[in-house]
Amino acid sequence: MKYENNLDFALVHDERDVMRAYRSQYQFPQHEGRNMLYFTGNSLGLQPVGxxxxxxxxxxxxxxxxxxxxxxxxxxxxxxxxxxxxxxxxxxxxxxxxVVIMNQLTVNLNLLLISFYQPQGKRRKILFETKPFPSDQYSFASHAKLHGLNPDDVLVEMQPREGELTLRTEDILSKIDELGEELALVCFGAVNYFTGQFFDIKSITERAHEVGAMAGFDLAHAAGNLPCDFMIGV
Ligand SMILES: Cc1ncc(COP(=O)(O)O)c(C=O)c1O
Known part of the structure; x- marks a missing residue:
């Protein structure tokens, strides 16, 4: 499809949108008597009817x-x-x-970090994406402190290349290689809440495991929005 920046193009594609019928199932805040356009990337979506x-x-x-x-x-x-x-x-x-449905996301992340972030010897670093959801980052810092570590020494926030907003998979993989034996955990938002970047979960997980680290993903913005394949099958 060739994108065109005009109203006719937008109307035709709205008409063909397979998700179109779902629009009426949400309550839209009003502005001057009309539905607001709601593009917020933060977690709280529109209220579903019902x-x-x-x-x-x-x-x-x-x-x-x-x-x-x-x-x-x-x-x-x-x-x-x-x-x-x-x-x-x-x-x-x-x-x-x-799967099990329980708690709030941050509570669950803390519970998971208790089990899966076990720094030992040199292996104590946590790698995460640039601008993670703030409460995720606070959890990482809390767990570093819980183990008597200084968050500044062990939290590694992966930065994009100069002039870029998103992270390249190849750069993430080489960062994992570079941290190697120092890496305890890779924990990314599967979809970053700020940029919308959908990370290559499979490659990141495989590379983390190759260097002996754990991998985890916060699916707040991925579950239900994009295809996920988290089956372990044991
Ligand atoms: C990516 C991400 N992580 C964590 C959270 C925190 O979720 P909760 O308020 O359920 O702890 C949110 C949403 O608020 C989020 O969007």
């Missing part, structure tokens, strides 16, 4: 059953994660038993 009713249904069940809502609610709270596992597994290309 959210209010869904929340009120849970409140009604809470009112009606109290703690028994865990079992008697229309969507029992006790086992809600089981109902969400298959759809979530589909979104990230994993098996049913490889």
């Amino acid at each position: 959210v209010r009713e869904a929340l009120m249904r849970e409140c009604d069940d809470w009112e009606k059953y109290g703690v028994e809502g865990h079992f008697l609610a229309q969507h029992p709270w006790y086992s809600y994660h089981e109902d969400l596992s298959q759809p979530s597994a589909d979104l990230v290309g994993a098996l049913l038993q490889e």
Whole structure:
């Protein structure tokens, strides 16, 4: 397709957009009586139509059953994660038993770092992309401190080349090679929230493993937006 910067081109492609029908399923903030154009790359998207009713249904069940809502609610709270596992597994290309829905992202990242960031000897550095989501970076720093390390010594924020905004895969791979035995963990946002760059997850993971490091990805902006293939299959 050859891109043309004009209204006719935009209207034709809006018309052909396979996602078009989904637009009406979101609430748009209003500006001077019209739907706002909503291009924010931050995490909170538009409110889906039906959210209010869904929340009120849970409140009604809470009112009606109290703690028994865990079992008697229309969507029992006790086992809600089981109902969400298959759809979530589909979104990230994993098996049913490889996913669980729980907590908030940063809580989960902290839990994962406890298990997977185990600095030992020379191997203590964490490599992440330029401008990671701030709370991710704070987690890395907290975990460095938890191990008695100075974040300035162990956090490595990968910078793009002069005059470029995104990172080249070849540069990421050579940075992993360069850090080699000093590298404990590579942790990137699969899609960076700021630039929208979708990283080559497979190559980065393989190279991290080759040098003996762990690899992890924050899927906040990838899950549900882009094809993911996180199946381990064990
Ligand atoms: C890439 C990324 N990481 C982490 C977070 C933090 O998520 P939470 O507020 O669920 O901890 C967000 C969203 O706010 C995000 O977009």
